[in-house]
Amino acid sequence: MLINELAKRTGLSIHTIRFYERYGFIQGRRNASTTNNYFHYDEEAVAKLELVIDAKSVGFTLQEIAEILDAWYGDLYSVEQKRAILENKIGVLDERIKELRNMKKQIRECIEEL
């Protein structure tokens, strides 16, 4: 699919997708048989971008998301290293959930004092 369809599939703007491509999250491929220089994207690109959207919404930075994608799709790491990276991210999420619960408690206490 071309970038326009990828944008429609993910809900991201074309600008943002290009930004993410420059950032390294996805790579389009040029079709050798055609004369134009349009990039083509596959289902993996959709899956990656959906992951980016989810990861962003829980507060991961693009840098952290890059690490997750590397551990998920990349071949830079051994299975054990990948597991370690992902377990670490789960730890980050657990920590964040704890902070959120604390904040809720604080706000609830404040409501009671109103």
Add this chain to the structure above:
Amino acid sequence: MLINELAKRTGLSIHTIRFYERYGFIQGRRNASTTNNYFHYDEEAVAKLELVIDAKSVGFTLQEIAEILDAWYGDLYSVEQKRAILENKIGVLDERIKELRNMKKQIRECIEEL
């Protein structure tokens, strides 16, 4: 206390505290009896900054934090309005906790597939 002590109490840098003061989170008071123009801060300033730190760590923007502080310390709103603002923030936190749990599940599934 002066800004230096406030920085030590909260762990924030003096720069950041001044930035937050310009932003409207806290207000120092000048002591009329002294010739200098140093600002003095009270315990409320410490409490507010600690709240800012906590609220930031759960992903609230400075704009949202300003709303929370207004509902907590301000007198712009009625008690009912304040309660509504704070209940709304709790809703935001609940939503975020849900997203975090989802993300954890996704990462766990990925670990299993490694």
Add this chain to the structure above:
DNA sequence: ATCAACAGTAGAGTATAGTCTACGGTTAAT
């Protein structure tokens, strides 16, 4: 008296994460 350590203001600079504009080439429908 002087000098380090602190106070204030104004404004410039940085990082992150986009967002947009200008430009020129391509494709598909009329």
Add this chain to the structure above:
DNA sequence: ATTAACCGTAGACTATACTCTACTGTTGAT
């Protein structure tokens, strides 16, 4: 054949949230 809708690149611009620099005045210890 032409024109709207698409594609690509390069680079400028924006918002958020700091962070730092320059400059000047104050305080407290020696």
